[in-house]
Amino acid sequence: MIQMISAVLLFAFGPILLKMAMNEGIGPDQVVVLRLAVAFPSFLAAVVVSRSLAASKPSFKEIPFLFFISVFAMGGAMICFVHSVMLLGASVAALIGATQPVMTALIAYFALSRPVTSRQALSIAASFLGVFFIVIPMTGLLGLEKMLGVSPAGVGYSILSTVCAAAASLGFEKYVEGKKPLVASFQVTGMMLFFLAGAYGAPQLHFTTRIWTIAVMLGVVTWFLPFMLLFYGIREMGASGASLVQNLGPVVTVLAAGVIFGERLAPAQMVGMTMVLSSVFILAWERKLARQGALNMPEA
Template identity: 30%
Template structure:
């Protein structure tokens, strides 16, 4: 892949971008829960097909209702197909397959390595998102905080098959490469990118599922699983990708990838709020470490502190 040429930009995100990042993390925090329910009855590839197809249909309706033309995507068709494969087909398939053997805790930690791979790729393949000490330190703190937050539950998943762990790491790498492709598509409205990506993913997944799994019993699953699939498709995919591609356009690839550091914490908090789960001290400690990592990446507080304790100008 050739180097992406762009004008240097500030790596500090605006408050609006941070708000979108946090909201996206909350939405994707529920996706592991929905997926865990769905894979109890659905083959991983079939779940991928339902997730992207329902989301694509919803976004096509959204574009029609808002008067946004889908034609803007046509000149960029090859890039959008590549984006669909790297951002949906490969990672969704690997994550859902891995989750048949892994608990949500270890899956969240492995998924949280996405910013690490993204910052390494961006530093070599782009000119406007170079590696900096605060980014790398903040990302490592975020991954460490995720591991701390999972606590003993992380070790219970270490005995899972190696292929399942590699599947989650492969998904993170695929997401990182997808972000490099997404940077090239910033001229297209985010809603069109999201719709085109999911539509292309549907076209790719349909023959794969029919060939490998057949059509028998394709829609024969229980009401709770249907509810999980619809939640995964409409909330955690259609709406989430509208936010995601706007974030990529406004804040850059590396900053957008930071959402995977927020997802584990939001998943825990959602369990506390809606499932009556108890927030343990180790989880709170992990969230503090993740927050410290995000503050380190942002850099503004550190810059202010440095200026405050730095040498004072002579009178």
């Protein structure tokens, strides 16, 4: 439980640090490359210490799929999320991103023909309704006062990030079969760094001490360490129990963004936050019941 809570808290500060880095004048694409460049040596050291370096070389047949989940899915999710934080702020971006488990179930239904139970359908409906309430104050519709300075493109980036992250989650689930999670994470991070650095250029090295502090925290504190703690937490609690604890993440992000940046949610967005978190809770509850064998046959 302690490992899982620690992982959630560390992940939750990712959007905060991303916004701090961009406030220092670093572009969103360079933030992504810098974060990976800092995180990769930590993964490499962990692989060496665990004596898994020999097993970390992907086979020729694995490279195309590894490229897809690393560059298009995971890389696309990270780049779009950074842009959404820049345009929407950490709070709203984190709340829309919290729909990832629900989006994963939806993609699995259409792409992999996995059945959707009644609870999953309820979770999906609550999730999309929650996103509606989060977004609606930005439009001024339904008689709500329009929020100024918010770009609709940020909503698009956030939703696209969620779709990419869901695809990455499904791909990682398949790729990690027969592999150590550490080795798979090392391979994905390395592939992302190699291609994204090639696309956007290597990160600059002449940064101020403040920027390097933010970069180290982004790469190590909100990327490498949470991954390691997450695996320990899942092993201790199971995936279903772990996903329940993960519901705390967006709440922590919203509270921290309010304290650090003065971000505030409109009343309708508070309703949306409650619905999004409830949708993820319903999905995690359904998974826990399924694991215990207490569910009936899934509905088509």
